[in-house]
Amino acid sequence: MSFMNFVRKDRKNRAVGRNGLISTVIFGAVFGLASGAVGMLMALAYLPTIAGSDLSGYGVPIEPVVIRARLSSDMVVRGLAGPTALLYRSSDLTDVILPSDAIGGGAVLTSDGWLLTHRRVLEQAGSSTGRGLTAVIGGRTYAVERATVDSFSDVAFVKVDGTGLPVVSLGNKSDDLKVGDSVVTFDFLGGLRTAVVTAWGNVPAVDAAAVRRSSEKMQKVVFLAGTEGFLPGSAVFGTSGEVTGIYVGGSEPGMQVVPFSAFSRQISGVLRDGSVVRPYLGVRFIDLSEQPGRGTAGRGALLSSYGSLPAIVRQSPAAKSGLREGDTVLAINGESVTANRSLPELLTEYSPGDTVTISVERGSETRDVEVLLGQMPTP
Structure with a gap:
């Protein structure tokens, strides 16, 4: 069943009440996501506020954040886990692949094996070309053949030799994220993790040299709170199930996400000839x-x-x-x-x-x- 047909069926099921709820739970079990993830999402619905991070000095809000968008448990069954990937150093793999050994995450962009991740994952692997990395998608392993990095956003496009892979849904919604919106990703165990947007702000300038910004480097990022368990390079999804950005990792004022709008125009060039043109x-x-x-x-x-x-x-x-x-x-x-x-x-x-x-x-x-x-x- 295609992703969109599944969503339509899911909406129809929910319209019939109790039977729809039972179907949703069954589908959650089929996808193998832990019941704890569902409980976490249900608990989220009762949290009125979270404390704002101290982002003073970075031109971003510091007032308490009110959660604006709630996640419902049916997010668990919308097929988001299928097109996500775990990335490993190939040298670390043995007969037993441990999820905790993953050095980063990724998202399947095309059915023939283009993935989205982040430069940090390549750096941790010690390979700017992507060679020496292995992606695990849907329980199967795929060697990374090459990588192209967008130097503006530091988003990395990596290619594996795959066919018929499930793909993420792309939208241009990142600019619509507001302070207090909820987003989700998957941790290394496949559990659904939630976080909240605390600010849109500038990439922190850590010294006098960094205050001089480059016209060829991304300046605006999304800051999140509640990102425990997030992996660098993982896709961040909005409540509609569309990719809204790529998770970077920690920084002084908060955890950063590269917004989808920062690299969306480069996708067609990478898919066409493997290059980024800016x-x-x-x-x-x-x-x-x-x-x-x-x-x-x-x-x-x-x-x-x-x-x-x-x-x-x-x-x-x-x-x-x-x-x-x-x-x-x-x-x-x-x-x-x-x-x-x-x-x-x-x-x-x-x-x-x-x-x-x-x-x-x-x-x-x-x-x-x-x-x-x-x-x-x-x-």
């Missing part, structure tokens, strides 16, 4: 929304160098167009650079070869600069 500007900047009292009403990106890190990368499109250190980028094609729409996120809407108008503040003047975007170099 636009390239070539600047480093200070996000003035993170610096109270600076800039023009807390918006804009101040082009700034630090040590050996230049504000304008040599021979980059920014350099060729005449952008200078000290310029403050105010807008791209009329869309303002703000706390909610950072410079890197605005650039993701364009492709190599596009010409954009960048509005900058230089001294006391505001001017427009035409920039022909290049293709992001391979790291």
Whole structure:
């Protein structure tokens, strides 16, 4: 039975009341998910609030979080476990495969073996190419043949030699996640785990160099609370059962998820020819929304160098167009650079070869600069 037909049948069953509930429980048993997961979900329905994390200094809310979206127990039977994967170092595998030995998770993107995971999993395996990794999907093992990493988001696309694999449902819902929304993933034992969105915020800047952000690196991530048991690289699902992001792991202010919108436009290129194609500007900047009292009403990106890190990368499109250190980028094609729409996120809407108008503040003047975007170099 296909995933969508199953969902339709599930909805029909629920309409008939008690019999639908019994069917749901039976399907939960068939999928082999622990009864404890169901109990956890039911308990979640009675939790009125969770305490907010202390995210002060990162431009994200610190007030208590009210849980906005509840998960119902029928999430257990919606086929989410089937298209998920556990990733192992091949050298760690013996005749007995222990789930606790997994170094990361993944999600099956295509039936012929493309998976989504995160760069951290490749780093833990000591292999940027993916070789030396083995994926376990539905109780079967598949050797990873190659990997492609999106350097902007650090999401990794890995390929195994598979056919007829179950696939996840993709949606572009990550930008719709709100503080208090519930999301789910699977732990290394296949149990359903829930977490709550605590904030949308910037990737933490841990030192003065990191305050100078790159136009070619993702800036906005989703922060979660309650991620005990989550594996790096695991798909994070919304209450509709669609992938809303890829779990990264811990950081000082909270556990991070790469939102689906940060890498969704790269999927077609990877499936077509195994490559990631991104636009390239070539600047480093200070996000003035993170610096109270600076800039023009807390918006804009101040082009700034630090040590050996230049504000304008040599021979980059920014350099060729005449952008200078000290310029403050105010807008791209009329869309303002703000706390909610950072410079890197605005650039993701364009492709190599596009010409954009960048509005900058230089001294006391505001001017427009035409920039022909290049293709992001391979790291």
